Amino acid sequence: MPREWSDWLRLLPPLCLIGVALAQLGLALATSLSPWLGGGFGMFSTTDTLSARHLHVFVIRAGLEREVWPSDSHPDLDQRARALPSEANLRRLARELAREPSRDHGPALAVSVQVWRTRFASKTLLPSSELLRELEVPLSGD
Amino acid sequence: MTKCAALLARLQHAVSGMPAVDLALRLTLLDLLLRPIGGVWIRPLLLGLSGAGLLLPGRHRSSLLWLCLTVLTGLRVVIDWPLADNHAYLLCYWCLAVFLSLIDRHGPEACLASNARWLIGLVFALAVLWKGVLAPDYLDQTFFRVTLLVDERFEGLTRLAGGVSGELLEQSRHTLTQHVDAPAALHSSGLVLSPRFRALASFATFWTLTTELIVGLLFLWPLGRRGSPYRDAALLVFCATTYAVAPVEGFGWLLIAMGSAQSEPSPRLRWLYISVFLLILVYREVPWASGLADVLSAGGSIAIG
Numbered sequence: 001m002p003r004e005w006s007d008w009l010r011l012l013p014p015l016c017l018i019g020v021a022l023a024q025l026g027l028a029l030a031t032s033l034s035p036w037l038g039g040g041f042g043m044f045s046t047t048d049t050l051s052a053r054h055l056h057v058f059v060i061r062a063g064l065e066r067e068v069w070p071s072d073s074h075p076d077l078d079q080r081a082r083a084l085p086s087e088a089n090l091r092r093l094a095r096e097l098a099r100e101p102s103r104d105h106g107p108a109l110a111v112s113v114q115v116w117r118t119r120f121a122s123k124t125l126l127p128s129s130e131l132l133r134e135l136e137v138p139l140s141g142d
Numbered sequence: 143m144t145k146c147a148a149l150l151a152r153l154q155h156a157v158s159g160m161p162a163v164d165l166a167l168r169l170t171l172l173d174l175l176l177r178p179i180g181g182v183w184i185r186p187l188l189l190g191l192s193g194a195g196l197l198l199p200g201r202h203r204s205s206l207l208w209l210c211l212t213v214l215t216g217l218r219v220v221i222d223w224p225l226a227d228n229h230a231y232l233l234c235y236w237c238l239a240v241f242l243s244l245i246d247r248h249g250p251e252a253c254l255a256s257n258a259r260w261l262i263g264l265v266f267a268l269a270v271l272w273k274g275v276l277a278p279d280y281l282d283q284t285f286f287r288v289t290l291l292v293d294e295r296f297e298g299l300t301r302l303a304g305g306v307s308g309e310l311l312e313q314s315r316h317t318l319t320q321h322v323d324a325p326a327a328l329h330s331s332g333l334v335l336s337p338r339f340r341a342l343a344s345f346a347t348f349w350t351l352t353t354e355l356i357v358g359l360l361f362l363w364p365l366g367r368r369g370s371p372y373r374d375a376a377l378l379v380f381c382a383t384t385y386a387v388a389p390v391e392g393f394g395w396l397l398i399a400m401g402s403a404q405s406e407p408s409p410r411l412r413w414l415y416i417s418v419f420l421l422i423l424v425y426r427e428v429p430w431a432s433g434l435a436d437v438l439s440a441g442g443s444i445a446i447g
Contacts, residue, residue, distance in 0.1 A: 004189045010242060010253050014234040014260035020231060021268050027224075035272055038224045039231035041265050042272035044350070044388070045280050049290045050225075084224050120318070122282045125291075125319055135223075 031086045032115075032132050038084075052118045053132070057097060060110040060136075067095055068129040085115040085133040094137035112136045157416065158409035164307045166258070166403035167202045167240060169419055171195045173399055174211070176423070177392030179230060180218045190213050203250075208241035228265075228436060229393045235261055236400060256406040258360050262377065262400055266358030273351050280351075286343040292318050295389035298431030302438065304339040317362065353380045374411055377401045378418050385422045387431065394422045 008015075017039075024040030027033040035042030036049050055078060058065045070093060077093045092139040094111035102108070115132045157165075174192035178185050190212055195202045215234040219226045239257035243250035273280045290300045291314040300306050306314070314333055335343075357380050360373045377397065385394035402415040 006247070010246065010256065011260070012242060013239040013257050014264055016238070017194075017231070017235050017261060017264050021264075028276075033224060035277060037227070039219070040272070041228050041268035042277065043228050043269075043390075044289075045272040045285065046277040047279055047285055048277075070175050076165060079225060102422060115272070120279065120282045120288050122279070125284070125287055125318060125335070 004006060015099055027086075031084060033084045034082075041130065043094060048117055050079065050083055054116050054118075054129075055081060056116065057093070058112045058116040059097060059102065059108050060102075060112060061104055061106045061108055064104055064106075065112075066102070068100070070097055073100060074098070076137050081113065087135060090115070090133070090135040091137050094135070095139075098137075098139050110136050110138045154409075157412055160412065161251070162403055162405060162407060162412075163243070163254055164202065165415070166254065166399050168196060169395065169399035169415070170236065170240065171202060172419075173392060173395035176234075177395065179233070179392070180214070181221070184214050184218050184221075192269060200305060205244040206242060208237055212237040212241050228392065229396065232261065232265060232393070232396055234394060258400040258404040259373075262397065262404075263358055263361030266354050267362060269354050270351065270358055282349065283340075283343050283347045286346045286352055287340075288318060290339070290343060290346070291315060291333075296387065298429055298433075298435055299387045300339075301435035302344070302431045304342040305336060306339060320352070350384070353384070371406065371411075374401060374405050374414070378414055381418050382421055386425050391422050391426045395419060398422070 014141050020039040021041065024033065024038035024042075028035050028042070029039065033052070034048055034050055035046050051111070055070060057068050057070055060126055072083075074093065077089075077096055081089045081093045090113045094113055098108045098111050104115060113136075114134045116129045117132045118127050120127055121129050165230035171192045174188055175196070178189055180188055188211065191207060191214070195204070195207050201207060210373065211224055212234060215230065215237050219230050222230070236257075237256060239261065240250075243257065246253040277285070279285050290296050290304060291311065292305070297308075297311060300311060301308065307339070317333060322413075353376070357373075357376045360376050381397055382393050385391055388394075398415055398419045402412065405411045405415065
């Protein structure tokens, strides 16, 4: 066992690795962080990659729901929402999309963000999508 | 001819007499140069520092250089979080380990070797934990079946060893990458996989898991402070086989640099580490699997349902 602080200091890199990996594991289990990301060394273990996830985002106005594609206008926020669909990331994306100019009349009332992932049947590899997380962000009062 | 022989003799002498720490540090700097990381600000700084560390005499042992590399590689992880790949995290931990070993009052050798063992052991243990326990689609081989068909970087291997033609590969990709936002797709019965392709996916699944398990166990096993030839052998076999097909050479070079830091002071081992480092470079530059597949013109063996 390390006795002095300098002995602990020598072990700092593996301790950092363990700390980050535990945080990654917690985020993967609690908020669906992609196992490939976040420093937990889950790469090449699952088909749940960033490219196997996609978003459906709807801007809601009075009497109208219009789908928008954030990968074109906000590629970075789109990637982060797919990688870690936490409430904070989805809210940030929703607020940015609500600010986008629109040809629709009236103010945006809410933005609904859905994160989907593709699963594959083990024998036939038949793909099917599964809703990973959904959040409707009301905009009044924001 | 004589000049060439003299040059080889000098190279042999230089490598044989090089301390493990120096080899590990130089290989890490080479990794940073050959597989640069970071965005528009961090990348040129990392390249400049790595180049200076390699070219300026003795600078590769500068603790200030490694502190700067630790900060820059750490910044890259923080700025990109959570999008940076795992190589970026390991690179940051390793630069920190080098910095701490260079300021260690007992000298860098033991500190760097101990960190190398811990880091490699933990990385492989975590990889095994994900593959063997946590991931829902690894052990049933779905991961490799899908990846071999969808990931273009594995195309050469899939055509060569899996016997899948380029045309069928394209059709499979189209089927597997579509978004079907419903509980199950009704318009297709999926893919009918040939026995040869199944065998390839099965081999890739269990070979990867087994080699990672062996490397993880050997590096975390408390064999005492001295290096173990079994550890070196397992790591070298893993790198020589995995990176022949896995398109993540930066990770492979980093593992080689770390492995060399904890190896026995044997000239033969030192040459083996250098050879596998160069072998990974050859794998990157020469698309051997695609070339062989083209020559052999593998036939198709998947049917679209």
